[in-house]
Amino acid sequence: MEQLVIQETDYDAISSKIACINKKYLPDPQIFSVYPNYELLYNSYFNELPKVTRRSYNKIKKLMSSNNYPIMNIGTYLRTVSIDHVLSLYLLPNSDNAEKNNHFQIINLGCGTDLRYFQYNHIYEERLERYIDVDFPMAIETKGRVLSNLNKKNPSLFDLNDNGGSTDGKYQLMSFNLNRNTDELIKQLELVGCDFSLKTIIITECCLCYIEDAKSIELISKLNSVFNAKTNNLHWVSYDPIGGTDKFGQIMTDNLLFQRNLKLPTLLTYNTKEKYSKRFSSIINSDISIKIEDMWEIFQTKIPLKEKTRVQKCEFLDELEELKIILSHYVILYF
Numbered sequence: 001m002e003q004l005v006i007q008e009t010d011y012d013a014i015s016s017k018i019a020c021i022n023k024k025y026l027p028d029p030q031i032f033s034v035y036p037n038y039e040l041l042y043n044s045y046f047n048e049l050p051k052v053t054r055r056s057y058n059k060i061k062k063l064m065s066s067n068n069y070p071i072m073n074i075g076t077y078l079r080t081v082s083i084d085h086v087l088s089l090y091l092l093p094n095s096d097n098a099e100k101n102n103h104f105q106i107i108n109l110g111c112g113t114d115l116r117y118f119q120y121n122h123i124y125e126e127r128l129e130r131y132i133d134v135d136f137p138m139a140i141e142t143k144g145r146v147l148s149n150l151n152k153k154n155p156s157l158f159d160l161n162d163n164g165g166s167t168d169g170k171y172q173l174m175s176f177n178l179n180r181n182t183d184e185l186i187k188q189l190e191l192v193g194c195d196f197s198l199k200t201i202i203i204t205e206c207c208l209c210y211i212e213d214a215k216s217i218e219l220i221s222k223l224n225s226v227f228n229a230k231t232n233n234l235h236w237v238s239y240d241p242i243g244g245t246d247k248f249g250q251i252m253t254d255n256l257l258f259q260r261n262l263k264l265p266t267l268l269t270y271n272t273k274e275k276y277s278k279r280f281s282s283i284i285n286s287d288i289s290i291k292i293e294d295m296w297e298i299f300q301t302k303i304p305l306k307e308k309t310r311v312q313k314c315e316f317l318d319e320l321e322e323l324k325i326i327l328s329h330y331v332i333l334y335f
């Protein structure tokens with residue numbers, strides 16, 4: 001039951017993303033110019049979903065109308081573009097530099113219905129060696145079935161096998177409960193072809209927040225030690241809510257528990273950027289520089305003026321103070 005409640009948080013993620021696509025917040029023009037199939041990809045996935053699970057589709061559809069308001073859409077937009085920008089500008093720059101020819105793999109823990117593999121494989125086809133999507137078995141089964149159906153309809157867009165993975169083995173869907181033994185996680189990663197000596201980027205987008213503190217520390221430590229034992233080439237991009245020092249975290253905790261029986265075990269523990277950072281800095285090598293920004297800072301300082309103007313035209317918004325409060329309670333950490 002608890003697992004299902006957590007798994008269904010992906011309905012929020014996909015419903016918000018589709019709402020943002022419908023309202024033209026997403027894709028941001030930069031991604032659109034390098035990956036023109038973005039809208040087609042997400043819309044096809046959503047339209048295929050009822051053929052695999054009508055229950056999930058109906059729930060997502062309902063959320064799309066209730067969760068669809070400007071502050072939330074700007075939040076989803078920022079969450080999506082900040083991860084893409086960190087990856088493209090900081091971790092995987094395509095420009096002339098020493099890293100140009102570096103090959104890499106991506107592991108997306110708690111991937112839900114995120115479809116970044118198709119986007120990144122299009123952009124970094126030559127350098128992307130493997131992309132592993134990890135989530136609970138039921139979530140992965142659904143994703144695999146939807147993708148495999150889509151592949152039959154549009155093989156050139158997807159190029160997948162019957163399980164939803166790519167025919168060349170590059171894209172892997174891996175069922176795993178991240179609360180399980182971390183040695184088992186490593187074994188499973190090995191089985192799907194993870195190369196522990198390759199430059200690796202781990203993505204946790206709204207995933208660590210659902211995992212108990214001790215377990216998440218174990219997870220970060222294990223992955224850090226396994227990857228860095230062979231190479232100092234582990235990178236991580238993590239996006240999560242933080243409780244803050246005001247009442248935000250307590251209200252969010254109480255509401256989610258009361259309305260959905262959903263627990264965010266570490267929201268109040270790692271309630272500031274400094275504390276969220278410590279979650280990683282206490283484990284990884286001290287010479288690695290960890291960056292962390294909240295979504296308000298991203299909105300204020302990282303989104304170019306032209307793009308900000310475009311986004312602000314998508315919908316009318318006058319609750320700037322509320323926007324600031326909400327955005328400053330979501331962070332992106334990367335190293």
Ligand SMILES: C[S@@+](CC[C@H](N)C(=O)[O-])C[C@H]1O[C@@H](n2cnc3c(N)ncnc32)[C@H](O)[C@@H]1O
Binds near residue numbers: 006109135
């Ligand atoms: C809010 S959704 C985010 C989905 C996706 N990362 C995104 O941002 O679009 C959280 C996801 O984490 C997954 N998740 C949470 N705890 C997990 C665990 N212990 N094992 C595997 N997946 C987990 C859920 O099933 C869900 O798909």
